[in-house]
Amino acid sequence: MKVSKDFKFYYSRDIPIKYKIKLCTLEGKRNKENAPETVDKWIEKKYLKYSSLYRDTTIDLYITCTLYSDGKQLSTSEHTSYNPFSVSNKWDETIIFPLKHQDLPFDTMIVITIWDIYSPMKKVPIGGTSFNIFGMNKIERKGKHKLLIWQDREGDGEKETTTPGQIQGKDEQYRLEKLKKKYDRKLINHCQWLDKFSLNEIERLSRASESLNKNQIYLTIELPEFELPILFKQQNCPLYIPLSQTQKKSLVLINDIEMDEHPSEQKYHRLNLYDHKDLKPNSTELKGLTDILKQPPNTKVTSKEALLIWRFRYYLTNNKKALTKFLRCVEWSESHQKNEALSIMPKWDPIDIADSLELLSSAFTHKNTIMVRRYAVEILKKADDEELLYYLLQLVQATKYEQFDGNPSDSPLISFLFERSNKNFILGSHFYWYLTVDSVLKSSIFCSHYKTLQELYFRQLDHTDAQRVNAQNKFISRLSLLSVELKAMNITREKKIEKLRIMLAEGEYKDLSDFQPIRLPVNPDIEIIGIVPEKSNIYKSAKSPLGLKLRTTKGEEYGVIFKTGDDLRQDQLIIQLISLMDRLLKKENLDLKLTPYKVLATAEEDGIVEMVNPSEAMASVLSKYDGDILKFFKTHNPDADSPYGIAPEVMDTFVKSCAGYCVITYILGIGDRHLDNLLLTPNGKLFHIDFGYILGKDPKILPPPMKLCKEMVLGMGGENSKHYEKFKQLCCEAYNILRKSSHLILNLFALMVDASIPSISDDKEKSILKVQEKLQLELTDQEASNSLLQLLNDSVTALFPVIIEMAHKWLQYWKA
Known part of the structure; x- marks a missing residue:
C-alpha cells in the first residue's frame, strides 16, 4: 500500500494496550411470529413465553464478545454485566479483551452475540453479528459503528461469515447513515449551528425509513480512537532460540499460547x-x-x-x-x-x-x-x-x-x-x-x-398439609378481592367501613366471617375461624388497608391489617432482621423489650401485618397528654411511691425499648422517622412501623444519624436523668453485641441482593457496604461505644429534625 509522505500513523505492533470496545445501544424491532406458531411453541416449551420474542416491554439481556482469526477463537468470550433495562436497551459498557493491539492479526474479527435468558440455566440467542477490526487498507477501524444483527442466530466467526455486521444498501437512507458515520469520526468538517438541524432531520428520516427499520435490529458499538491512525504491522514473535552448530541437538519445547494456564503457573x-x-x-x-x-x-x-x-x-x-x-x-x-x-x-x-x-x-x-x-x-x-x-x-x-x-x-x-x-x-x-x-x-x-x-x-x-395450604390460599384470595372491591368504590371512608361490615355479615363475603379452622399465614401458630364483622375497619391511608379482628379456636381475637397495592417485602425483611437481632441480644441476656410484630407478603403488592394492641402513635399520645409521654404512662400505670409517679417496670421497659430500636434502626439505616410511625404501648414499649426507607435513604433533608427525638429523651426524665444514662449504657452494650454477629447480619443481607427489593437491588455492593459501615468493624468495643455516644449527642442536639417534624405535623393537619 502506498503511503503519502505527510501521512502520519502508528504501527499496531507498537501499541501495547489491551483492545477494548464500548457497547452502546440496541435499536430496532424483532421479527414476530404469527399466533398459531407462537401457541404451538409455548405448549412445547413452557418457559418460552418469558423470551423477549413474545414481550413488547424492555427486558434483561446480555452480550458476549469474542475475537476470531482465521475462523478460530483468539480468546475466551467476554460478556456484559447484569443490567436490568427500564426504558431502553442501552449498555454503555466497555468490554476489555485480554489481547493487546499489537497481538491482533490482520483478519481479526469481533463476533458479538446478544442473549436472552428465558428460564433457569437456559438461554437463547436474540441475534449475532461479526465485524472486522482492520479495513481492507490495513488501517484499524475506530469510532462508532452501527452493526446489523442477524436474528435468532449466534455470531459467526468463520472466514466467510454468515453474520456480517456492515449495513448494505443503495437508497438515500443508507447514504445518510454513511455520512453520519463520517461525521462522527470527524472526517467531515463540523458546523455547529447547521449540524444540529441536519442531525435531527437524519434522525427523523431514519425513524421513518422502511428499508432500515422494518423488523431489523441494530447494535451501536464504539471502537478505540487514537491521535493518529493505526496501520497494521505484524510484530516479530521468536518462539525459540536457534541452536548453534556446535550444540548437541535435543528436543525443543515450545509454549502453546492457547493453553488455559501458563506452564510456569501450573x-x-x-x-x-x-x-x-x-x-x-x-x-x-x-x-x-x-x-x-x-x-x-x-x-x-x-x-x-x-x-x-x-x-x-x-x-x-x-x-x-x-x-x-x-x-x-x-x-x-x-x-x-x-x-x-x-x-x-x-x-x-x-x-x-x-x-x-x-x-x-x-x-x-x-x-x-x-x-x-x-x-x-x-x-x-x-x-x-x-x-x-x-x-x-x-x-x-x-x-x-x-x-x-x-x-x-x-x-x-x-x-x-x-x-x-x-x-x-x-x-x-x-x-x-x-x-x-x-x-x-x-x-x-x-x-x-x-x-x-x-x-x-x-x-x-x-394430604393434611396440602389442605391447610389450599385453605390459606382461598382465604387470602377472598381478602384480596374484598380489598380491591372496596378501594374501587367512590364513596367516603365511613361509608366504606359500613359497607365492609355489611359485606362480611350478610353479603357476598359472608363466608369470611365463619369457616373451618385455618392456620393464619402470617402466624401459623394461630388457628382462625372467622372475621368479626362489627370490628372490621378501614384505615385512613391512600392504600385503604383493612383492619380486621379474627376469631381464633382458643376463643380469643387476633388483630391483623390486610394491605393491597403495597409491597410489603421490604417491611418483611426488616422485621425479620429485627426479630433476629432481638434473639441475638437475648442470647447475651439482654432483653430490650422489642416488639417485632409479624409481617408476611402474600403477593407482590399484597400482604398481612400483625396488629399490636393496645398501641398508639406517639404523635397522638403527645397530642392527648400535653406533649408529655410521662403523663401517658402515669395515666395507665400509676405508682405514687416511684419517681415520676410511674410503675418502675414501665419506665424500665420504655428505656430498654428506646435503646434497642435506636441501635437497630441506626445499623439498618431506617429513614423517614416521625412521630406517626413511632408507637407506644401503655406498658412502656416503644416500637417502629413502616420501613419504606432503609440503608440510609430518607426523604427528609439532613436526617439525624440516630433516630432519637427530644420527646423520647424527655420521656426518660431528660438528659441529666439516671434513666437517660442507663439508656446510653444499654445502647453501647447492644451495639457491641450486634457487632459480634456482623458475619451473620452481612451474610443475610448479601443473600438478598438479587431479591428484586429496589432499596437493595438498585446498588447491590453499596447496600452491603452501608450496613458494614454502620457496624464500624475496624473499631474496638470501647472506640465503637465512644463513636455511638457522640452520634447520640449529635442527634439529641440537632435542630433541623425538629423543624422537619413541625412541617410534618402541619402536613398531617392539612391532610386531615
Missing part, C-alpha cells in the same frame, strides 16, 4: 499442593493473615492475599473463620486447585452457621462448587426449626444459585428445605408463601424458578 501450583503442610508463617505473614481474616464476609480477596492464604492453608485449618476466605481464593475452573480444596475442606474445624450462609451465596455458583454448597447445608442442618425460620427468607433466595434442573434431590439446599418444611408446618407455611411471592414478581428473572419450586413443594405435601 508448575507453581503443583509445587504448592503438598509441600506446605507443616509450614508456619513468620510474624509479618501472621499479621497479614490476621488482617485478612478480620475482613468482613463477601470482601473480595486480592491476588496477593489469595497467595498468602493458599500458602498457609494447612496452618489455617485450625481456624474455622479462615475456611470461607480460603474457598474464595480457589480457582474452581482449575482441576488441581479444586481437588486440593475439596480434599482439605473436611479437615477444617467446622464453621459456624453464620459463615455457612456465605458459602450459599452467588460467589459459589460454579459447577465445581457443588461440594462446597453441600458442606454448607450439612452445617445448616445443626440449626433447629426455630433458628432456621430466622434464615428462611434468605435461604429461599439462595436457591436461585443452586444447580437445579427440576429435580430437588440434585440440589443440597433445595432438598434440605423441602425435608425440613415437610416436618414442621410453621416452617413449611412460611416456605410456601416465600416461594409464592417470588414466583409472581414482575421485576424478577427468576419467576419460573420459584414457580417450579412452589409446584414441586406443593405436590409432595401430605
Whole structure:
C-alpha cells in the first residue's frame, strides 16, 4: 500500500494496550411470529413465553464478545454485566479483551452475540453479528459503528461469515447513515449551528425509513480512537532460540499460547499442593493473615492475599473463620486447585452457621462448587426449626444459585428445605408463601424458578398439609378481592367501613366471617375461624388497608391489617432482621423489650401485618397528654411511691425499648422517622412501623444519624436523668453485641441482593457496604461505644429534625 509522505500513523505492533470496545445501544424491532406458531411453541416449551420474542416491554439481556482469526477463537468470550433495562436497551459498557493491539492479526474479527435468558440455566440467542477490526487498507477501524444483527442466530466467526455486521444498501437512507458515520469520526468538517438541524432531520428520516427499520435490529458499538491512525504491522514473535552448530541437538519445547494456564503457573501450583503442610508463617505473614481474616464476609480477596492464604492453608485449618476466605481464593475452573480444596475442606474445624450462609451465596455458583454448597447445608442442618425460620427468607433466595434442573434431590439446599418444611408446618407455611411471592414478581428473572419450586413443594405435601395450604390460599384470595372491591368504590371512608361490615355479615363475603379452622399465614401458630364483622375497619391511608379482628379456636381475637397495592417485602425483611437481632441480644441476656410484630407478603403488592394492641402513635399520645409521654404512662400505670409517679417496670421497659430500636434502626439505616410511625404501648414499649426507607435513604433533608427525638429523651426524665444514662449504657452494650454477629447480619443481607427489593437491588455492593459501615468493624468495643455516644449527642442536639417534624405535623393537619 502506498503511503503519502505527510501521512502520519502508528504501527499496531507498537501499541501495547489491551483492545477494548464500548457497547452502546440496541435499536430496532424483532421479527414476530404469527399466533398459531407462537401457541404451538409455548405448549412445547413452557418457559418460552418469558423470551423477549413474545414481550413488547424492555427486558434483561446480555452480550458476549469474542475475537476470531482465521475462523478460530483468539480468546475466551467476554460478556456484559447484569443490567436490568427500564426504558431502553442501552449498555454503555466497555468490554476489555485480554489481547493487546499489537497481538491482533490482520483478519481479526469481533463476533458479538446478544442473549436472552428465558428460564433457569437456559438461554437463547436474540441475534449475532461479526465485524472486522482492520479495513481492507490495513488501517484499524475506530469510532462508532452501527452493526446489523442477524436474528435468532449466534455470531459467526468463520472466514466467510454468515453474520456480517456492515449495513448494505443503495437508497438515500443508507447514504445518510454513511455520512453520519463520517461525521462522527470527524472526517467531515463540523458546523455547529447547521449540524444540529441536519442531525435531527437524519434522525427523523431514519425513524421513518422502511428499508432500515422494518423488523431489523441494530447494535451501536464504539471502537478505540487514537491521535493518529493505526496501520497494521505484524510484530516479530521468536518462539525459540536457534541452536548453534556446535550444540548437541535435543528436543525443543515450545509454549502453546492457547493453553488455559501458563506452564510456569501450573508448575507453581503443583509445587504448592503438598509441600506446605507443616509450614508456619513468620510474624509479618501472621499479621497479614490476621488482617485478612478480620475482613468482613463477601470482601473480595486480592491476588496477593489469595497467595498468602493458599500458602498457609494447612496452618489455617485450625481456624474455622479462615475456611470461607480460603474457598474464595480457589480457582474452581482449575482441576488441581479444586481437588486440593475439596480434599482439605473436611479437615477444617467446622464453621459456624453464620459463615455457612456465605458459602450459599452467588460467589459459589460454579459447577465445581457443588461440594462446597453441600458442606454448607450439612452445617445448616445443626440449626433447629426455630433458628432456621430466622434464615428462611434468605435461604429461599439462595436457591436461585443452586444447580437445579427440576429435580430437588440434585440440589443440597433445595432438598434440605423441602425435608425440613415437610416436618414442621410453621416452617413449611412460611416456605410456601416465600416461594409464592417470588414466583409472581414482575421485576424478577427468576419467576419460573420459584414457580417450579412452589409446584414441586406443593405436590409432595401430605394430604393434611396440602389442605391447610389450599385453605390459606382461598382465604387470602377472598381478602384480596374484598380489598380491591372496596378501594374501587367512590364513596367516603365511613361509608366504606359500613359497607365492609355489611359485606362480611350478610353479603357476598359472608363466608369470611365463619369457616373451618385455618392456620393464619402470617402466624401459623394461630388457628382462625372467622372475621368479626362489627370490628372490621378501614384505615385512613391512600392504600385503604383493612383492619380486621379474627376469631381464633382458643376463643380469643387476633388483630391483623390486610394491605393491597403495597409491597410489603421490604417491611418483611426488616422485621425479620429485627426479630433476629432481638434473639441475638437475648442470647447475651439482654432483653430490650422489642416488639417485632409479624409481617408476611402474600403477593407482590399484597400482604398481612400483625396488629399490636393496645398501641398508639406517639404523635397522638403527645397530642392527648400535653406533649408529655410521662403523663401517658402515669395515666395507665400509676405508682405514687416511684419517681415520676410511674410503675418502675414501665419506665424500665420504655428505656430498654428506646435503646434497642435506636441501635437497630441506626445499623439498618431506617429513614423517614416521625412521630406517626413511632408507637407506644401503655406498658412502656416503644416500637417502629413502616420501613419504606432503609440503608440510609430518607426523604427528609439532613436526617439525624440516630433516630432519637427530644420527646423520647424527655420521656426518660431528660438528659441529666439516671434513666437517660442507663439508656446510653444499654445502647453501647447492644451495639457491641450486634457487632459480634456482623458475619451473620452481612451474610443475610448479601443473600438478598438479587431479591428484586429496589432499596437493595438498585446498588447491590453499596447496600452491603452501608450496613458494614454502620457496624464500624475496624473499631474496638470501647472506640465503637465512644463513636455511638457522640452520634447520640449529635442527634439529641440537632435542630433541623425538629423543624422537619413541625412541617410534618402541619402536613398531617392539612391532610386531615
